[in-house]
Amino acid sequence: MAAPLQPEPNPLPGTVLRQRLALLASHLVVALVALVAIGGATRVMEAGLACPDWPLCYGRLLPGHQMNLQVFLEWFHRLDAFVVGVALLVLTGTSWIGRRQLPGWLPWAAGTALVMVAVQGGLGALTVTQLLAAPLVTAHLTTALLLVALTSGLYQRLAMVGRHLQAPPAWWLALAGVSLVVVLAQCLLGGSMASQWAADQCFSSGSGCRWLLAHRQLAMLAALSVLALGATTPLLPKGLGQLPALALAAVALVGVQVALGVWTLRLQLDAPLVTIAHQLTAALLVGLLAAVLARSLGGRERSLLSSEVVHG
Template sequence: MANTVLKTAGISSQTQPQERIRRLVWKLSVATLLLMAIGSATRVMNAGLACPDWPLCYGQLVPANQMNLQVFLEWFHRLDAGLIGLGAIALAGLSWWHRRDLPNWLPWASTFALFLVLFQGILGGLTVTELLRFDIVTAHLGTALLFFCTLIAIGCSLMPYWGTGNAGRLPWVGLAAAVLIYLQSLAGGLVASQWALHQCLGVAQLCGVMNGHILGVVPATLMTLGVVALAWRTSALNPILRRLAYWAGFCVVAQIGLGVATFKVHLQVEPLTVAHQAVGATLLGLLVALTVLGLRDRGIRHLSQSRVLGN
């Protein structure tokens, strides 16, 4: 009876392995966000090839003799990536080992996350060996964002959640906004990896790439603001969903401001560019979290209706 009440209220009973995995997932999420910020700093500081070999750096685990800011950024980026890789292996291993006590989908989701990390490692090596080829660099960013979204989705699916069943269309609008933000992030990756802003302002080349990213701001922003408006108008909405929507609105406004500032200074202020990347990834994570929790909220409503019809 107690388990039935908990499930009806939207709270899944938490086993010890599930709680341990949930904590690991959130730690990996934070580490991945940090990794993407460091990767952005590595790019804007022209440190992408500071370590000319891979996976070692100057043939060493710690290149103490060659260490400077650029080498440190590239070396620390690889160190963080390696630690995340170990964490992803642990996540998949724990999920399969305790699969009898976990939701059926969790081992497969963890395996998918591990696959993304392995693929990301291959792309990381190719980024160096192919001398920062723009399509590989963009795919590297896209895979990192997809891994980040996967972790957020797993974490939100495992967390205790009290739903009200009033989410309505909110998760679907949130999903559409997340897709648009992801595509906009890839467009930004193309701009950054080809130095399209410098090319366009300097020699009038690659302006189409830059303008495509600028125009992409419009649908992504409107859809995100639609999430905010829908959350504001929905009565008796779970406070978590409302806060996620409002934070997404704050992030999209901040992202536009950072983008304009980055354009005005022609990418000459590195912290602005790094913040632009970090806020974009945070915005994407907020929308994914809102979508997953919103779908759980809708599931509670459908469960309640089924129970009423059954009675």
């Protein structure tokens, strides 16, 4: 006689909710990277003031007769930002309501991202009302990239819950952190340079070239730090899951970014699609390095907790 079928064990409390929030967080990362790319396209196409008012565009939710490529870019940029804000509001609200079933850090991380997107919206409004003042444009881009990093890390930490992964060495964790900080600094310098049109002035009149030189020098440091991160993956222990692959993917993105940067300079910024791809790759690189750091921190945290339990 066949033995009766045993019922499948129940999933851990909050597993379904966590998986759904992880899916939402992954979509947020994509939307934020797209937001950075569309923002870059808006700047390159000189469409930052295509909608003269805020938050509406020509006093409407959907501009009709005024719609052209520049207006569409600025309008769609605002639409994407609105969708991101609503998604973060849902993520934060759900995290607090279901906090008993979720990791304790999640409501605070989601709440921080929600505050940041509110700041981002305020900076977006000021960039229009203050006629694209360079410091505001740079702050707008910086906040967007920090949001990419935060949501990417948030997603990775949610995806790691319940998985038993090894922890990377402390020196590799430090290298991942340094790589992310240097790349973010490089993006900040590039955004500041772009908001002042320094590269265009350098090519046309020879002024502002110090910004371009500083950007290239810091780019070399950023590339070397990420290359070191990838080159040392063979020294890592087994059982790290996707962590080595993420680091190697970051190395590949650095190669693409360097090629796009060289191409952009050789074309003297006359190819808008190349310039936009350069900014898109930068956002992808920030998100990828944040994922590496978040997974590394998650592994270290789990390792420390396990050590405390054993010694306790």
